[in-house]
Amino acid sequence: MTAPGGEPMVLAEAVCKRFGRLEVLKGIDLRVERGAVMCVIGPSGSGKSTFLRCINHLEQINSGRLYVDGELVGYRQRGDKLYELRESEIAKQRIDVGMVFQHFNLFPHMTVLGNLLEAPLKVRREPKKEATDRARDLLDRVGLADKAAAYPRQLSGGQQQRVAIARALAMRPKLMLFDEPTSALDPELVGEVLDVMRGLADTGMTMVVVTHEMGFAREVGDQLVFMDGGVVVEAGKPRDVLANPQQERTRSFLSKVL
C-alpha cells in the first residue's frame, strides 16, 4: 500500500496540545504514507481523538509541526516565523480532508441528498448536475441509493454513518479521518459501516481511523498506533502489535479489550 520514498500524507513532528493546564498531546511523531490506513487505538483520554482533530485544525496545536500533503496545517511559514492562516484559508485546507464523526453530525434539516450537495455546491461551486450525479453515485456505493430523499432522523445509526462517509467523500478529499465511527452504533450495525470503510480503503484512500474495532485494525490497517497519556506508546504492523505487543502498557490495554 505504501508508496516508498514519496512525501507522506500526514507528518506529525513533536505535536503538543494543551487545554489550559491539561497536556493532552505530549509530543506526537507520526507519519501516514499515501494510500495507507493508520488505525489509532488507546484508552479514552489518551489524546487519540484530539490528535485526529488537530489534523484538520479543529484544534490548534501548541507546539511541534503538523503537515498534510506537505502543507503546514493552520499556519504559513516564512523564514523561521509562523503566521496564522485566515479563516478562509483554513477552510480551504479542510476541503481536502474529509472527517467522519462518532455521532455522525448529519445536518438534520436537510435531506440525505442535501447533506451530500451542500459543500460541493456552495464551497467547491461545482455545477449542480455534476454534483448531483456524483452524490447519487456515492449513495449507491454506500448502499443507500433509495434514501436520497429521506431526512437523517428517518435512518438507522448505521445508515446515518454511511451517509456521513458519503458526505465527506463528496468533497473528493485526499485524506479521510474517522473519529470512532462505530462507537455510537448498535453492535449489529457496526458491520455495515466497517464494510463501507473497508471498500474505501481498497480504493487506495489514505485513512486515519481512531477505533476500538481490533478486527478492522488487523485486517484493513497498514499501521497500528497505540496511544496512552498523550504519547505514542507503540506503533507498527497491526498483526505484530496485536499479537506480540512490546510494551507493558499495550499488553495490559489489549488484554482488556481483546
Add this chain to the structure above:
Amino acid sequence: MTTTSREAPAGASPEEITAVPVRHPGRWVGVAVLAVLVAMLFNGVVNNDAYHWDTVGKYVFDQRLTAAALVTLELTVIAMFVGVLLGVILAVMRLSPNPILSGAAWVYLWVFRGTPVYTQLVFWGLISVLYPRLGLGIPFGPEFFSFQTQNVITFFVAAAIGLALNESAYMAEIVRAGITSVDTGQNEAAAALGMTRNHIMRRIVLPQAMRVIIPPTGNELISMLKTTSLVVAIPLTSELYSKSREIALALFQPVPLLICATIWYLAITSVLMVGQYYVERYYARGSSRALPPTPLEKLRMRLRGLRPPPAGGPDAVPGARGPGGWTGTPGTTEDGR
C-alpha cells in the same frame, strides 16, 4: 404447546383487539359545570345594557376603525420585520469572537432593554426637535444631501423605528438562545467540509435554531401588536386603540368601542397564531420522523375516530438494504440511471 396458533393460521396476523375503552365520567361532570358557568357569564354580558351591544355592532366595521386596525397591523409587521432582522444581526455580533462587535451589541442591548419602550417612543417623537435636519456626507466634511427631519421621519416612521429598535434588543436574545441551542457537532461537521463561519451560520446553524427561535418570536409578535397602542407617546393616533378612544369620547360611550378594539386585536392575533403554526411546522421538517398533523388533518382524524399513525412509518425501518454496493453488486433500486 401449539395452543397459541389454534385460532390464527400460520402467516396471518392475529386478530385485532377490540376492547371497551376506559370511561371518563369526570370529564362529563366537568363539561356540565363549565357549561353552566359559561351560560351565566354569557347572560351577564349579553343582557347587560351597559355594554351597548347595538353600538358595538354599529361601529365594529366602521371605516375609521378598520383603517385604524390596518395601521396597527402595518406597524406591527414592519416593526417586527425590522426587529427580527436587526435581532439576528445583533445576536451574531454578540456571539462573534471579535470583541468590538460583541461589545457594541452588548451596549445596544443594555440601552434598549434597559429603558421603557414608552420613553423610547417619546424620544423618537422628538427626533425632529433634536435634529431638525439630517444629511449624508463625509464626517466633519462636505455634505452630499440633506432633508428636513420631520418630512421624512413622520410620526408613523418614528413609531416604526422606535418599536423596531426596542424589539431588536429582545429578538437578539431570542436568536442567541436559538443559536447556542444547536449542537456544536453541527459546527464541526460543517467546518470539516470546508465551510466558512458565515456559511455555517446561514445554512447550517440558523435554520436549525429556528425551531427554538419561532415560539418566543410568536410571543413577541403578539406582544408587539399590543405594544403599538403605546405609540400615542410619539404621538401617532391613527392606530386602533387611539382611534377607538377618539370615537368613544365623541359618543360618550367608552365601553362599546373598547369592545370593538378588543374584537379587532383578537382577530389579528388569531390570524398571526395560525401563521405561526405553519411556520413552526415548516421548520420542524427533519426534526422528527413524521411532520405533526395540521389542525384540519387532526379534525379529520377525530371525525373518523382514527388514531395518528405511529411515528416513522415504513421508511423508518432500518436495514432496508445492506451495504456492499462498493465492492459487489450495484444497487437494485437505482432505476434508469
